[in-house]
Amino acid sequence: MKTETVAMILAGGQGSRLGKLTKQIAKPAVPFGGNYRIIDFALSNCANSGISDVGVVTQYQPLVLNRHVGNGSSWGLNRHNGGATILQPYSSVEGEKFFKGTAHAVFQNIAFIEEKNPDYVVILSGDHIYKMDYEKMLDYHKARAASLTVGVMPVPWDEASRFGVMNTDRTDRIIEFQEKPDKPKSNLASMGIYIFNWPRLKQYLEDNQSKNRQMEDFGHHVIPAYLRNSEAIYAYSFEGYWKDVGTIESLWSANMEFLEPNHELNIRNTDWRIYSNNPNTTPQFFTKTAKIKDSMITDGCYIAGEIDHSIISNNVKVGKGSVIKDSFVMPNAVIGENVRIDKAIIGEGAHIYDGAEVVGTESEIAVIGYQEEVGGYSDEV
Amino acid sequence: MKTETVAMILAGGQGSRLGKLTKQIAKPAVPFGGNYRIIDFALSNCANSGISDVGVVTQYQPLVLNRHVGNGSSWGLNRHNGGATILQPYSSVEGEKFFKGTAHAVFQNIAFIEEKNPDYVVILSGDHIYKMDYEKMLDYHKARAASLTVGVMPVPWDEASRFGVMNTDRTDRIIEFQEKPDKPKSNLASMGIYIFNWPRLKQYLEDNQSKNRQMEDFGHHVIPAYLRNSEAIYAYSFEGYWKDVGTIESLWSANMEFLEPNHELNIRNTDWRIYSNNPNTTPQFFTKTAKIKDSMITDGCYIAGEIDHSIISNNVKVGKGSVIKDSFVMPNAVIGENVRIDKAIIGEGAHIYDGAEVVGTESEIAVIGYQEEVGGYSDEV
């Protein structure tokens, strides 16, 4: 069965700027917003856009990510021959292959894409928080008869030099690309979202490989090569909430924004659901001593303390007398009694013992790692 | 949830002795017996033995294998928190990791096994044809309070030097291990099936890794180390059909044996089913010109020719006037008209054009590779 569009989610990065949060798990598997993981947004966008063939390219600590994604059934991707497929490094008669860059990761998985024989390949990042209809971008791509369409969004001019910036003509055709320019000529930043005509991209990847030319990264190699050859590259402007959660501060502030009742993401909108792999767990239990205000709580939580302007993820226990403020607590964390947590991210399965304090500031958020322990009489502290 | 037993199927090998049959696919994914792939036997044995947590360790051309195995639902493994998990090379903060040997592959996946927290780990090969109740072997292992139990089977003395041979005392305790010895002291050959007490094996793997000692292969390193330390190693004798299909000749003859109506494997026995991932396809269609004798045909086939003592796999077309004898035709092959095939293996999706001949002998079976074309006016020939 022929597939029109295959999506490739590049989820291989370590996300080293997330520090101890990504020591044991890949960045796209980092929890977000109570009962999501970052990759849920890209996967749900695919499902909602009618794309059910999704390759998830991964190579860094993939265990949690793989178990989370499975065959994609949690996002409704496992239908009509579609589904999510985890793509990891492998060896062949030509030797062992780790992925050296975004484009190289796609090159290594040509066989996977060719099986589906698609017209278009959508390249996505696994680490952005946003809702986007890729079908509309595809319609745009088709209407322009583009060879490549790049998702862009306007950023404040003074921030543009932090991004890959697209310079377009009046028809939205991209005429120049500047990677983190000192003097940006445009404020249209690349979102790392590309729609390629697959046969053409395949040709570029294979030709350059056979000629030993470097074609490892979309931003550094593929787009410049496309520009040199005057391929029809168009910019597709996205307007809406979009956030790269690649640092501790951005992950924290994205969660704080997520708390806002009128947040632009509109997470409760059932027309564009964000799906996840929900755990089997109990209801949220608030004891007589619980206090709560402007917060999100998730199934499986047991709350005996006070929660103020925070997100508490699945299966977290918060003991009596503890106060959690302006913080994001990841799943399965155990917070003892009389603990004080403020402006912090508490990692998955972390254990904060009675009386401990985890306090950060807006400019330096406190972070407790995956299964880390704080306070108490544990030998490991 | 604690799991008593985890099985690790080592399916990473290239199987280079299978030549062009394994150029694009891993050996465990090679078709067998009409509508099976070799790994179906190990997976079905797990399911029938009540082991539903199965890691399938793979690194060579895993695409077909991964799609075949999926989450293990085809074998009923996806229940009660169990399931099949494909384990491929990955990178971590310590760097990139390809698997260097059988034991090293397990070492690299300690995190996977530890999540299940099992008492026992069953190590299996993904490329043997047999039916075996691992639960009985586990009962034996427990009854002996063994640290390691090795599955062995008696082989003719004159063939023993081709195997890893286990020397046992009267209590079946293994006292010596000879890898392909010139003068075997025993005819009990290792089947490459091990049951380890997991905490102990983990300790061996981690200690030796930290000391930079080689501990890459079960036969070469782990068993000798266990013997040196006088660990309780027992031999569990298996009696029944068992075949390593690692060469063209053994793959062919295993298929020919499979044809025998009273074959020891007893494939139709519903008490110990061999499951597979069955394709969605049409019934077997025999035209007026079809002739068939002592053969196995599978759903999706269209037979207008003559089939004699052969196995024809899913979705194969055989044209009028063609004669197939003593052969194994893999799925999706297309055989034109007036073709002669004798003592051959025809690869998956191969195309044999009208009038072509593919004829081997018992000592040199003819082989057509994966999607190879023979005869006709194809440009590729």
Next chain:
Amino acid sequence: MKYKIASILNLVEYEDKLKPLTNRRPVASLPFACRYRLIDFPFSSLYNAQAVSAALFISGSGHSLYDHIRSGSSWGLDSVAGGGVFTHSQVLLKSEANQDYKTGPYYYDDHYKYVSKAKADYVVIMGSSILSNVQLESVLNYHMDKECDVTVVYKKVKRSELRDDTIYTSLRVNGNEEELVEGIDWVASQPDPESVLALNMRMMVINKKLFLDYLFTAREKTQDISVDNLIQYTLDFDNQVSGFEYTGYLKVIEDIKSYYEANMDMLNEDNFNSLFYKSDPVRTRSKNSGPTYYGEDAVVENSQFANDCEIFGSVKNSLFFRKVQLAKGSHVEDSIIMQDAYIEEDVYLKHVILDKHVYVQRGARLEGTAEEPIVVAKDSVVDAEGNIVEG
């Protein structure tokens, strides 16, 4: 999700003349062509058009149907993203409410809730007794091109190909290129058996809003929610109905003879290819199985088999379902042998339908005719004298 459709399967179908095959199963779960059940055909049409949900309206015991459908995953109907198979038994409600189901409280509600909740622009309505493989995607494209409110699928058939004593509905299709339907006629037996009618296949695409509008009228008048009524309703209110002509294989399964013929038709390659055309594959619930073994003396001619059989005898112009054993010296011709039959040595069967799990003892002979094949009910034993003992 190119097409956003809700689908309704009307499976309250005429089954009396199909007994004993329909004793314990609805028409929708009749076994067909070695591997299938009739419901597989509409379900596969839905699958190939990437539908994600379906509402089934059934009568009688749904057991065999539930057992076949399970979660609907074989047809992509189990997606968490709006997917599902929703089954509503009419007889059940009838017995509960102690009144006719049409005036029962839930019939219209069930339709309304399903369709209004579905993320759909169109509603597809189908049945299972008119065997065909319609490319629903083409119908939907056609429907959108025409910008009509309703598109009905029809096939031109000779009146003589259908049962004499059944009344069918045919479409009055405007002859010019517009293919508009101008009316719907009830067609009983006709003097000229060669006359051609545009047989209403009771498969339609209707705009969601119009369908929901109809529900109110239907409730008021306690009308069936059927393709016939919907066409009439649409025409009455001067909305446009277009006709989509289907030209592939079709058979109305309404009695043993038509059921038998449909199966036998599959032995003709043209019919087989028309119904199982590879770009629109027919999907069924996959079962674990192994190859079929044909013994040293087996003879098979112009026949079809499912996996897991063991064939030692001779077979001509017949269809065998899974797990049939045919012993040496036995001969089966012009017959349909369903799952789990065990046929001993020296048996002769011609023009016979064996329902599931029939045991035929050594030496038995059964011979029907093409017009009236002998039907052996499920679980029966045919003894050496050819007597049928029901199980």
Next chain:
Amino acid sequence: MKYKIASILNLVEYEDKLKPLTNRRPVASLPFACRYRLIDFPFSSLYNAQAVSAALFISGSGHSLYDHIRSGSSWGLDSVAGGGVFTHSQVLLKSEANQDYKTGPYYYDDHYKYVSKAKADYVVIMGSSILSNVQLESVLNYHMDKECDVTVVYKKVKRSELRDDTIYTSLRVNGNEEELVEGIDWVASQPDPESVLALNMRMMVINKKLFLDYLFTAREKTQDISVDNLIQYTLDFDNQVSGFEYTGYLKVIEDIKSYYEANMDMLNEDNFNSLFYKSDPVRTRSKNSGPTYYGEDAVVENSQFANDCEIFGSVKNSLFFRKVQLAKGSHVEDSIIMQDAYIEEDVYLKHVILDKHVYVQRGARLEGTAEEPIVVAKDSVVDAEGNIVEG
């Protein structure tokens, strides 16, 4: 597959006193404790003992039950290796056969076929109306240790904890260590409300062969296949019945009051932990959901919530199911609020049960009592004056 068991769920349960909650659902699909339905408890017992299949005997419309169970995958009941959920509707057969279901042709056959085909050594029989979380694995180990033919689960309860006018069955358990059951008694209201009885929880393990033997007797005498009858039968033939004492949380759900109390009991941590004890988790069909948001002025005290709610008002001693919206200034106390309720500003609810999808208008007040909570039926509207308008 440590234990090879077949499982039968008798879901033809007493539902009259639970109306209107049971108007369109059986007892087995009553919502419970924010996230569950009663069927989840026996299903989870089966899951935790690694059962792979179950046969359900239901009455009435199975729609809500089917919708919840789907393929059974949430409880590991969809394995290709012998797995499955097999549903048999009794009322349906009754109406078809026009006779009492017990003497109908399929009741015993359905039991027989399911159990004889299952790869099982033991048959487990359960219901859903006696709410508990029994570790079936322990019962099976106990059963094997005792080498009895039958093991029945019971709990010691005071007669006063049960309904006065219901007749329960209790077990006469041999006091010494053997825990053998010597008889079964029918216990109506007793003069001494403090008297303790060994309440028969109608959950049993029985050896497969004995169960199949019983089926013949039952068919002959047109007896129900119930735990009570099986105990009596076993004792009559001098086979041994052992009793397994359950000491965890238990509630017989048989009227609105007991249903209400069971939910309220969950607000007590001991009860909650007893029923949802983590090593034997209770599984339910997982639905996609997001966190619940609690607003700036929200107050929640001793209460439980499911995901996807939006809480701006105050809540005390209450249970909220998914997707409930509670506006600012409203107060809910001692109440059960099921899925999709929409509660406007300045509402006051106390001792109230809102079934699914109820809309409570601004300013409404409803107050029941702990003995007689007010039940608002599904889809109703409660207007500003507190009048309940059924939907």
